[in-house]
Amino acid sequence: LVASLEQVQQTYIMVKPDGVQRGLVGEIISRFERKGFKLIGLKLFQCPKELAEEHYKDLKAKPFYPKLIDYITSGPVVCMAWEGVGVVLSARKLIGSTDPLQAEPGTIRGDLAVQTGRNVVHGSDSPENGKRETALWFKEGELCQWTPAQAPWLQ
Numbered sequence: 354l355v356a357s358l359e360q361v362q363q364t365y366i367m368v369k370p371d372g373v374q375r376g377l378v379g380e381i382i383s384r385f386e387r388k389g390f391k392l393i394g395l396k397l398f399q400c401p402k403e404l405a406e407e408h409y410k411d412l413k414a415k416p417f418y419p420k421l422i423d424y425i426t427s428g429p430v431v432c433m434a435w436e437g438v439g440v441v442l443s444a445r446k447l448i449g450s451t452d453p454l455q456a457e458p459g460t461i462r463g464d465l466a467v468q469t470g471r472n473v474v475h476g477s478d479s480p481e482n483g484k485r486e487t488a489l490w491f492k493e494g495e496l497c498q499w500t501p502a503q504a505p506w507l508q
């Protein structure tokens with residue numbers, strides 16, 4: 354089956370500070386690479402408080418919100434934008450449930466995390482938020498739209 358180009362989506366994936374500090378960056382990137390999605394943006398970044406507040410503005414009323422902002426700004430994060438057919442939902446499945454103890458083995462959180470407040474990775478929850486968050490965390494020039502070369506090294 355050839356997937357329709359209209360189904361191509363973008364999602365914003367972020368290795369949170371605990372994931373960076375535990376040395377899980379390569380492991381997490383590789384799960385999206387191996388699945389077959391296309392990386393269009395990648396950077397290590399110390400998130401300013403204002404950006405964390407904008408990103409999590411829908412959670413402002415939650416009791417855990419101040420701790421969440423402290424956590425996300427506590428050290429560098431790895432920001433990624435991935436593109437592909439159905440990438441938003443697929444990435445959420447690869448990531449697993451918000452509470453790592455509920456996340457299935459085989460998912461990133463199910464394999465690598467224990468606490469909801471230290472759940473190593475973020476993924477956009479809708480195609481709209483995928484676009485919104487990609488635009489929020491990346492400047493236009495930081496994203497690459499690219500097509501693989503006809504690879505002469507694959508015989």
Ligand code: RTP
Nearest residue numbers: 417421450451469470471472474475476477478
């Ligand atoms: P994310 O946005 O990070 O992918 O997480 P999510 O959609 O799975 O979960 P959401 O409900 O949007 O919560 C965002 C992040 O807030 C932290 N959180 N802490 N009870 C708590 O202490 C609590 N609940 C949520 C987590 O870091 C969660 O990923």
